[in-house]
Amino acid sequence: MQIEYKNVTKEYEPGFKVLDDVSFEIGAGEFVFLVGPSGAGKSTLVRLLIREEIPNSGEILFDEESVLEYPKEKLSELRRRIGVVFQDFKLLESRNVFDNVAIALEVVDAPVQEIQNVVPNVLSMVGLTEKMFKYPRQLSGGEKQRVSIARALAHEPDVLIADEATGMIDPDSSRDVVKVLEKINSLGTTIIMATHDENIVNSLKKRVIRLEDGILISDKKGGKYRG
Amino acid sequence: MVKGWKILLEDIKKEKLLSVANLVIMTITFLVLGLLIYIVAFSQTTLRTLEEEVKVTVYFKDEFTEDKIKALVDELQKNPRVRDIKYVSKQQAYEIFKEENKNDPVILDALSPDILPASLYVRTKNIFEVPKVAADIEKIDGVEGVKFFKEAVERFTQLSTIVYIVGFVLAAMFILVSYSVIIATLRTAINSKGSEFEVMKLVGASDRYVVSPLLKMGLFFGLVASVFASLILALSTYLILQAGLFTTGVQFGFVQEIKIPLWIFTAIVSGTLVSSGLILGYFGSSAAIKKYLKY
Numbered sequence: 001m002q003i004e005y006k007n008v009t010k011e012y013e014p015g016f017k018v019l020d021d022v023s024f025e026i027g028a029g030e031f032v033f034l035v036g037p038s039g040a041g042k043s044t045l046v047r048l049l050i051r052e053e054i055p056n057s058g059e060i061l062f063d064e065e066s067v068l069e070y071p072k073e074k075l076s077e078l079r080r081r082i083g084v085v086f087q088d089f090k091l092l093e094s095r096n097v098f099d100n101v102a103i104a105l106e107v108v109d110a111p112v113q114e115i116q117n118v119v120p121n122v123l124s125m126v127g128l129t130e131k132m133f134k135y136p137r138q139l140s141g142g143e144k145q146r147v148s149i150a151r152a153l154a155h156e157p158d159v160l161i162a163d164e165a166t167g168m169i170d171p172d173s174s175r176d177v178v179k180v181l182e183k184i185n186s187l188g189t190t191i192i193m194a195t196h197d198e199n200i201v202n203s204l205k206k207r208v209i210r211l212e213d214g215i216l217i218s219d220k221k222g223g224k225y226r227g
Numbered sequence: 228m229v230k231g232w233k234i235l236l237e238d239i240k241k242e243k244l245l246s247v248a249n250l251v252i253m254t255i256t257f258l259v260l261g262l263l264i265y266i267v268a269f270s271q272t273t274l275r276t277l278e279e280e281v282k283v284t285v286y287f288k289d290e291f292t293e294d295k296i297k298a299l300v301d302e303l304q305k306n307p308r309v310r311d312i313k314y315v316s317k318q319q320a321y322e323i324f325k326e327e328n329k330n331d332p333v334i335l336d337a338l339s340p341d342i343l344p345a346s347l348y349v350r351t352k353n354i355f356e357v358p359k360v361a362a363d364i365e366k367i368d369g370v371e372g373v374k375f376f377k378e379a380v381e382r383f384t385q386l387s388t389i390v391y392i393v394g395f396v397l398a399a400m401f402i403l404v405s406y407s408v409i410i411a412t413l414r415t416a417i418n419s420k421g422s423e424f425e426v427m428k429l430v431g432a433s434d435r436y437v438v439s440p441l442l443k444m445g446l447f448f449g450l451v452a453s454v455f456a457s458l459i460l461a462l463s464t465y466l467i468l469q470a471g472l473f474t475t476g477v478q479f480g481f482v483q484e485i486k487i488p489l490w491i492f493t494a495i496v497s498g499t500l501v502s503s504g505l506i507l508g509y510f511g512s513s514a515a516i517k518k519y520l521k522y
Contacts, residue, residue: 050429073433080431090426094241107432151430 001028001063001081001158001190003049008058010044010214018044019055020214026192028158031185033201034194035225036211042194045211046163050079063158080108083152087164089144091136097123097147098132104154122150126180142173149180159190166197174200201225235443238420245419249412253452254459256408257500261460263401264496267394268479272486274387275478278354279310281383283361284374285347291369296345299367303349306363308356313348320346344371354384402503409507413445414515424516441512449508450501457497464493 003026010019019041026032034042047053048060051067060067062078070078091100101119110118123129126146136144145165152160162181166174178193178200185191195201201208201224208223209216239246287296293316300312315323320343328334351360357380361373417424424437467473468489476486487495 076428076431076433076436079429084429090422090429092423092426103426104430107427107430107436109436155431 002026002061003159003190003192004059004061005045005048006059006061008045008048008055008060010041010048010053010055017214019048019211021058022211022214022216023058024209024216024219026190029185029188029190031182031191031204031206032193033204033206033208033223033225034192034211035196035198035201035208036217037196039213040196040211041214042196042211043163044214046084046161046192046194049161050082050084051075076107080155081158083149083155083157083160085145085148085152085160085162085165087167089136089148089168091144091147091151093136096133096135097128097139100136100147101151101154104151108155118154119150122153123147125153125183126150127176140173141169142176145169145173145177146180149177149184153184153189157189159192160184162191162193162195164194164196166195166200171199178204198225232443234440235447238440238444239447242416242419245416249416249448250452250455252412253409253448253504254455256405257453257456257504258459260398260401260405260503261456261496261500262463263398264499265460265463267390267398268477268492269473270390270394271479272473272477274383274390278383278387279350281350281354281357281375281380283349283351283357283364285349285364286344286371286374287346288369288371289341289344291345293345295369296347300347303347303364306360308351308353308360310350310352312350315346315348317341317343317345320344354380354387405503406507406511409449410511410514413448413508413511416444416448417441417512417515438513438516441516442509445508445510445512445515446505447508449504449506449511453500453504457500460497460500461493464489 005025006023008019008022009017011017018039022041022045034045036042044053048055049062049067051070054068062082067078092103095103098119101122102115105115105118120129120132123132126149128143128146128150131139131143136147139147145168148165149160149162160181162177165181166177169177174197181191181193182204193200205222207219207221208225210218210223210225296314300314303309303312318340321338321340324338324343325335349360349364351357357375358377361375364370365373427437473489476488477492478486479492
């Protein structure tokens with residue numbers, strides 16, 4: 001599985017480029033940081049990959065298939081192959097941890113038995129077995145984010161994207177979340193982490209793709225970031 | 228399929244207050260629509276009943292013999308404007324007069340059977356035709372005079388036109404209002420679950436998966452609300468019939484000859500409400516859900 005952005009440009013308003021002719025590739029199993037200040041275009045890159053947005057020009061390939069040419073009815077399939085974790089967690093307050101993760105399987109009409117097997121597994125992977133029946137309001141920010149990661153993992157995605165996933169949690173919890181992401185990466189899942197947290201980026205020494213004002217500034221393996 | 232309905236019932240249970248509020252709003256909307264149709268039908272029926280009482284009375288000169296009158300009756304019966312004709316001979320007119328004045332022997336002594344003229348009572352199919360039919364008959368040789376309550380007929384004609392037009396305009400307007408209310412109600416119910424749809428889409432739910440329970444919700448609310456409204460209308464029909472009103476049926480619309488029994492009319496209105504409930508429920512929720520399918 002490979003992701004390829006080819007000369008991607010995106011304008012939300014005419015004349016205001018959020019991404020300007022951006023090109024790069026991400027190979028299977030990589031751990032990549034997308035860094036840059038707020039408004040650099042990191043989240044837009046994520047939204048383009050899951051086709052929540054359409055670029056004005058350029059092409060995005062996922063596993064050699066153009067994301068733009070995916071028929072609408074196959075989009076749900078694409079989104080199951082790309083798990084996304086958001087800064088605001090996007091958990092359902094009315095559902096407990098188990099049910100919040102189970103929703104990912106319910107939407108594909110997974111059998112009850114499969115849900116009963118998979119959900120505890122992914123919760124164990126993110127270290128939340130004990131909190132399975134708690135509600136989001138009873139969890140810390142870091143725990144909420146780990147629930148969100150568990151939900152993204154339920155489909156065993158090829159890629160997991162963490163979009164500013166540590167933006168709303170304290171440094172200790174952030175480290176926990178990053179450890180979980182490293183663990184998932186070690187099992188073969190590609191991780192793309194959009195962040196502007198230099199401590200996290202610099203501590204992991206992974207590939208760093210830096211954006212500023214929608215332009216790709218640098219792309220270095222074992223890179224550093226100074227915000 | 229069964230699972231979808233199960234999810235729907237769970238959602239209704241979770242949001243009891245909102246669900247009850249939505250059902251009440253939709254039931255009231257359907258009920259008001261049904262009652263408006265009833266009011267239009269009842270006022271039209273009442274007007275028609277009164278219209279039927281309006282007739283042209285034709286008096287003949289003595290030389291216009293009974294044979295000639297009968298020939299005229301035959302001719303008038305072929306007139307498409309005429310509903311029915313009643314002939315009262317000189318003798319019958321005298322008998323009626325005697326009956327009406329049986330307690331006044333002075334008047335009776337002063338009157339002989341020859342004095343009262345033979346007459347025809349002509350009823351038209353439509354109140355608008357009364358002046359035209361009266362004018363046509365008046366031109367015939369041997370007719371001494373025609374009588375009808377011109378002013379009353381004119382006022383009645385105006386009133387009938389107003390009731391028909393206003394009734395239908397109100398019903399049409401209210402159908403539009405109902406549609407808006409039902410869409411808004413369903414949108415409230417759907418928006419309350421908006422974040423859930425957003426998450427479902429993000430974790431890879433197909434449009435069908437997201438849409439299906441919502442369409443079922445629209446159908447469910449539309450069906451239940453319209454059935455409740457229909458039951459209340461049926462109860463009203465029972466009470467109206469118990470009070471001895473409209474026992475011969477109601478007339479609705481511009482077709483005048485047909486009188487529909489009240490129970491059948493109620494069944495037609497209920498059927499219309501339930502079908503509208505299903506149609507509005509389906510299309511209302513489809514319209515309300517569109518914004519959640521854009522990504």
